[in-house]
Amino acid sequence: MTRMHSLEARNMSNRSALAVALSLAIVSPTPSWAAALVAPTATPHANTVVAPVVLPMGGVIGNFGAGIQTQAGLQSALPSLAPVSVSPALQAPSGLPTVQSRSLQAQGVSAQAVLSGVAAARSVTPAKGASVQASQTPVNAKNVAAVSSQVRDILHDAGPVQDSRAESAVSLGDRIFSFLIGGFSGKSDDAPAPAQSTQMELPLQPADAENASRLARNPEASLNITQKKMLQTLDYVASIYTEHYAPLGWKQQNGVDLKKVYQDIRKQVVDTPNMSFRQFQNLLAKFVASTKDYHTGIQFFSTEKAKLPLFIMQAEGKYYIAYVDRTKLSEAEFPYQVGDEVVEFAGKPTAEAIEDIVKATGENVRSTDLRLAEMRLTSRIRQTGAEVPQGPVGLKIKTSDGVEHVVTLEWAYQGEVVPQDVPVLDGGLDAQTQQMDLGLGRADLDIPSRSVAQKIVDALRAAVRKLLPDAAHPHAQIFKSNAEADSANKFIIGSRESYVPKLGKVLWEMPKNMPLHAYIFENAAGKLIGYVRIPHYMGEEKEAALFAQLIAQLEKKTDGLIIDQLNNPGGSLFYMYSLLSNLTDKPLIVPQHKLLVDESDAYWAAQMMEEAAKEGAEKEVVKAMKKEFNLSVDDGLTQKVLGYAKFIIDELKSGRRLTRLFHLFGIDKIAPHPVAHYTKPMLLLINALDFSCGDFFPAILQDNKRATLMGVRTSGAGGGVKSMEFLNQFGIAQLAYTWTIAERPNGQPIENLGVTPDIKYDLTANDLKNNFSDYVKAINAAIDAMVPKAEA
Template identity: 35%
Template sequence: MRRFYIWLSLFITIIFPLNESLSASQSRTNEPPSLLQQQMLRDLDFVHNNFDAYYAPSEWKKRHFAWDLDTQINKAKASVLANKEVSLKDYHQILRGFFNSTRDYHVSVHSVTTEKATLPFMIKGVKGRYFFVYLDRDKLPKEIFPFEIGDELLEFDGRPVHDVIQEIKHAELGNDGTKIGDANDFTDQALAEIYLTSRRDNTNKIPKGPITLLCRAQKDDEGKPNSKAKEAQLVWDYFPEWVIDSRQARYAFDPRTLQRKQGINNLFNKQMLPGRWPHLMSLQNHLPSCSHNLGSKKSFLPRLGKIVWEAPESCPFDAYLFLDGMERLIGYVRIPHYVAGAPHVNEFAELMKEFELKTKALVIDQVNNPGGSVFYLYSLASIFAEHPFSTPKHRMKIGQDEVMFSRSCLERFSYISNNQEAKWAFGGSNIDGYPINYQFIQLLKSYCQFIIDEWNEGKMFTDPYHLYGVDKIHVSPKAKYTKDILLLTNELDFSGGDFFPAIMQDNKRAKIMGARTAGAGGYVLQTSHPNNLGVDSFSVTGSIAERVDNNPIENLGVSPDWSYEITEKDVQGEYEGYKNEILSVLTMMLEGDL
């Protein structure tokens, strides 16, 4: 496919003037900052300028959390100057503290590092108690680790598990306890539970060697309720650091070499994924078959009834037909993520054709969905559209680069007069399954003209506008599903995982059950720059989206129509309570009570 690219223009000063924090530090110590500290300060100037130019939610964060860019950057600089022996790992933690201060799951910083450590299990917390939800029996055979899924983890290396989780929330996610009760706190909790047994560049100190766990089985050897705890010792699966911290700065920034990741950015690759997604993907690699992983093909939800038909393993979707307690045929499909394209859309359409003919209702399982491509998301949503769906609007940060590109697109597209020419211009018939045609070109032209008009009016932060001009999701020509839909969500649904339920709810097409989504409400931009500080790349949120009621998705997420909180019995009993509640809500929907 022919690609169109944007260069992001980022500006930093070559000669860094001493800021207030630096001057204050020198007046206290009478010592100039070291060469390494100077480079860190310049790097923070680069981060500041990037956020100032491209971070769209700044105003929202200031209103919602009293967050201020200058204040947080100066705080980071003060931390650099406070430690004359500051190391690169120290600096990475300082940077991470700044990024965490935004309370934004799209922003993240990634270090150049190989060091990591993992343990072959995963836990789930319920009201301060923690239970095993996955055990890798290839590494934890029963004769070595005699505990089962649903058994309780009490202590982690001699400390209460809950204390360790709260420490991770604070140190690695910036959660200082002030988020209690909001959407971010539940998401931070779930992420901290993942990080407990998967440590990489998000962690200041990577553990290694033996670790002692204190666990309690649900039942004793005779099958009776158990109250006794037992210790078990495991060893961290540790991978050492190959990139040595020389603690020496060898060159400073040259603004002529500043660039976006890989130098260029595809206009149609404004992804809706959390900034931590590459990191989370690498962490989950050691538990490839875990149904609690983000984006896993099969979720932790058990089969909902008697299976009548099931999709083959070759199908990219976990899907089946089942009979509920009233012998009604219900469909189930799992949407694990939105990182896919036309082949997956076609497979999904074929499934929905069959489900339309045979089912009374559909359960869409979207829990633990990290997001992905907006075009793929729109393509799936179109199959459920009985009339054109309204899409969220975005307020976007723009610069000269996007204005120049918009002008170039208008010139290029001015010669397109039919569907065939539109496809030729893009080198294909679709973008991630979304059809390319003459009408899409007209929408895209309106989007480009909007960017130019906003800039000409002196706006670097636009008024709300539909992304790429796509204001409506039209009824799919491939398939149409018209029956009732129950959409399952939770606190680990990010970005695209926020947008899909928002669209379905705003257009009154589905009832949502579960927990509030994470609230990552915009598209993400990635940036890299040459440096000797071990900073690989970082991401910022380039837009802030508004729903049809004009409220942002950022931090607020999507609230369910029917809330459900995972219980201790769920994690100890294969989620039977969750399953029964889903069936109960389905019955209410089908009988017109919801």
């Protein structure tokens, strides 16, 4: 401990000495010495530049005597100076222009004496006829002490320079010199205005003039390398959402101003030399969220996360406990129950804590934002851009008897393993172009030597991979993984079972080891009603086949069907089409899309057209498509897909990257499954946490008058998605952006508008207190009204 105190004392002494030395430099009437330290940016003037005299520090201390009014007074202000070693990085801003000349004469100073022993020093020459006036500001103990104190404070706040990165030390130097040459207000008796540096006209070499002019035009030229790389990364991310983003026009019509957000973030980067990687990540997340699009997203490489073993949910303006993980929080530890009100969270009213999360993550559709914030209130994942807390958190809980209790829980915290703020590398190019990866590599584009039909299917699969599995919320896979890891929590997005309790007397139920949750129940009127839960649309062929088998049995044994897609993150377009083919006995029309296409789409289209032109292809393609995508297709599918390919090429030829309306892959209708399809009344449960395919599924059923929708409006994630990775040095794992914007048959977009239910139902406080009893009654009443009454 004594050694640590001694080291700290030595550091303080060194800082004090350096502070005094710097203070003397700026208030001394010997301007050449001060100018050697502070050297502000040169100012162009005709073919010369007005700049302070730039001389090295060495050999100047002996000249302090000139102009000092009371030598004794000055000495009394100076501490006993220990030898000071200044880091090489603590120097005047490195982006300054330099000038070459042969000699220097300044009033009251011998240049030869000052420069002696400094072989590498630069010198400057006054322009012909220029006069040099030394500052007449007197130096006294009071002035030196005041300036020294403020400089010492700056050094103390910065900590040991030798432990910092080079660019951080440079930034500290910039801060000190900026303070010394312009940081005084001049209003305090204790802090004099800084002395003026001696200025003279300096003849410029052409390169020097260009450098000075460049700095005047572009202040960003003096940024440190981390700032420059941050700006390059920001520019690249911004270009994705302005050049490859299909809904841009729609967003601009509805008040989204990406340019303003971009400019604000750019300014923050420029104004913050020591910005951490986390701060920069947060700014990028802010930019992406400003699109007001639930399909757009950014993810980061991070292992940090924290969770509380409970879920809190809002109803009628108040927040209640909806779930407690009793494996981690026993009743003895936490004697509070589902339905108890959570009045405060982390020292704030719970509603205010929710609003803080909404503001931090970006505002879009109000109802969806609030429900997402509920999830994030007790589960924070840095991978999604959330700030992750740790340690204790306080809650105020009101029990059913009206008594309020203060409770402290501990975040289950997992720390960060991925290193942060690693110094960036610079390859020497200020404008580095990043290569983007859309998941469409050469293996996808170069069709292997296989059968003609398989070649076409391979080409189609390559294109489908641009849409799958990302036709979903950008965090859909995270939601799905969380749901699988915490199967008891039925409020998680993508959970196998939803929070809707059993709706009646269960006569049959799907085994729990199956991927789908389904059962048949008898309602109060004696009718047999089927219930099927669709947690997401990220299923594969086996799930689609199981769904078809289930529907075939429900068609035979039930009078009506309830489909529950609450909290659905979306998924695969073709998987969704496959399920829909089982729910109709008539073709279902589907939305059209405007696509933002590029040369990679055209390349795929050309490959498709070339292979499909070969003899005997069509029949094999239909067969392969049925097997590959589990679609109910007809013999005209090949022509539809080829029409889609031709459309893409024609649009680009016509100069349209944002195309006219067209059906994705040419599929304008979903044909009924030839064997398994449901023909009886259907009720579809929807809510604000239905995304993407979770929007399209109810939209298609509603547009075709095939089902009655009940609940609240869906999120409005109305397009197809592309996900991409790109090389960067700031921990960015993935970007997701919307490459199509869909339009329903009535001309209405789904984006931001969602799908409005036919029967509106929002959860009540009584639902959260009494196992959703009101919701169960409303669902049963709705399906009962839809099912024909049994004949007497």
